[in-house]
Amino acid sequence: xxxxRHFVVPxxxxxxxxxxxxxxxxxxxQQQAHAxxxxxPECYHALSAVIAPDSPAADDIEWTQAxxxxxLLIALAGLAGFGWKRREATLDWRWGIPAIALVLVAIGWTLxxxxxxxxxxxxxxLAALGVCALLWWLVLRELRFLRPLAEAxxxxxxxxxxLTALLLALFAALLGGWAGAHxxxxxxxxxxxxxxxxxxxxxxIAVVTAVTAQPDEATAVALTVGxxxxxxxxxxxxxxxxxxxxxxxxxxxxxxxxLLVLGTLLLAVGIGIMTAVTRLPPVTAVAHSAASAxxxxxxxxxxxxxxxVTRPGKDSA
Numbered sequence: 001x002x003x004x005r006h007f008v009v010p011x012x013x014x015x016x017x018x019x020x021x022x023x024x025x026x027x028x029x030q031q032q033a034h035a036x037x038x039x040x041p042e043c044y045h046a047l048s049a050v051i052a053p054d055s056p057a058a059d060d061i062e063w064t065q066a067x068x069x070x071x072l073l074i075a076l077a078g079l080a081g082f083g084w085k086r087r088e089a090t091l092d093w094r095w096g097i098p099a100i101a102l103v104l105v106a107i108g109w110t111l112x113x114x115x116x117x118x119x120x121x122x123x124x125x126l127a128a129l130g131v132c133a134l135l136w137w138l139v140l141r142e143l144r145f146l147r148p149l150a151e152a153x154x155x156x157x158x159x160x161x162x163l164t165a166l167l168l169a170l171f172a173a174l175l176g177g178w179a180g181a182h183x184x185x186x187x188x189x190x191x192x193x194x195x196x197x198x199x200x201x202x203x204x205i206a207v208v209t210a211v212t213a214q215p216d217e218a219t220a221v222a223l224t225v226g227x228x229x230x231x232x233x234x235x236x237x238x239x240x241x242x243x244x245x246x247x248x249x250x251x252x253x254x255x256x257x258x259l260l261v262l263g264t265l266l267l268a269v270g271i272g273i274m275t276a277v278t279r280l281p282p283v284t285a286v287a288h289s290a291a292s293a294x295x296x297x298x299x300x301x302x303x304x305x306x307x308x309v310t311r312p313g314k315d316s317a
Contacts, residue, residue: 007086007094008142014079014098015135019293021072022128026289028065029121029180030282069109072131076102097138101131118181125177129170129293136297140304158245158254158306165238165261166299172230173292179223180285187220191276194225231272238265238299245302257302264295 076098083094104127111120188194202222238261245258268291275284 007083008139010079010082011135011139011142014075015132015139017075018072018101018128018131018135019290021068022132022293023286023290024068025065025124025128026180027282027286029125029183030285032183065112069105072105073102073109076105093138093141097134101134104131118178118183121181122174122177125180126174129173129296132293133296133300136300137304140301155306155308159303161241162299162303162306165234165241166296166303168230168234168237169292169296169299172227172234173296175223175227175230176288176292179220179227182220182223184220184223186224186276186280187217188224188228188276189279191273192228194221194228200225231269234295235265235269238262238295254305257298257305260298261295261302264291264298267291268295 080095080098080102083092083096083098087094108120108124108127111123188200190196192198194200200221202218202225242258242262242265245254246262247258248254268288271284271288271291275281275288278284
């Protein structure tokens with residue numbers, strides 16, 4: 001029992017490293033987009049997916065990303081080995097989760113070396129979110145003060161709601177990452193309207209079928225509006241869920257998680273609006289990525305604490 005207690009420290013350290021890696025990747029994507037166009041963000045129609053491979057900016061970004069990927073790969077491999085030594089069974093999350101995260105990072109690193117395009121950039125963003133969520137789940141399993149709450153009817157009702165909120169947030173992040181992977185800049189320079197219209201003439205099917213490295217104006221607008229609609233859906237649903245937990249969760253100690261979800265939701269939405277209003281500066285865009293990740297992690301925390309309580313005989317922690 002004592003030797004397992006020490007596992008949370010390296011797990012938390014690797015999680016923080018993965019979170020920093022995710023932010024560094026988001027900043028590198030923003031720097032790529034800015035380096036392609038002096039009048040960013042108005043030149044989305046003339047962008048390619050990557051900087052010219054022989055440019056100094058491309059070399060700096062490539063070396064930075066390679067160093068970050070290598071550091072995280074080594075850390076994940078070390079954590080998986082550390083967890084293997086402290087496993088309670090052959091199939092144990094202490095080594096299994098770091099191993100899955102290691103595979104995700106390795107696939108992204110391999111794709112970036114072999115291919116170039118918006119699909120690779122989108123995979124890197126989703127892999128970064130997945131790695132952070134997996135490692136945070138691992139940290140939650142090891143922490144003593146964040147455990148699944150006592151089984152109750154309220155817990156059973158909250159599980160599908162928490163999962164729905166998490167899936168909605170992931171979908172909104174997917175659309176945001178898809179727009180960022182295309183480096184479309186700011187096709188809707190006003191907020192909350194888009195080009196002076198509350199509902200511009202767009203084809204939302206283009207949101208999921210846009211695969212070109214140089215999207216046209218209609219596709220760029222569709223990607224942006226699609227992300228805004230998904231964010232609005234998340235705002236409405238997660239706001240309702242957070243308020244519901246805040247008002248009714250006192251007896252089951254759920255009000256704190258309602259406040260956590262509400263706080264990260266307002267932070268993500270507020271920085272997202274600021275990103276559009278301030279013309280998409282890199283620091284604000286990266287802050288929006290960080291806030292979106294924090295919202296997803298808070299929903300992962302909520303989904304964890306409403307899980308069934310593990311019986312003492314089967315709790316390996």
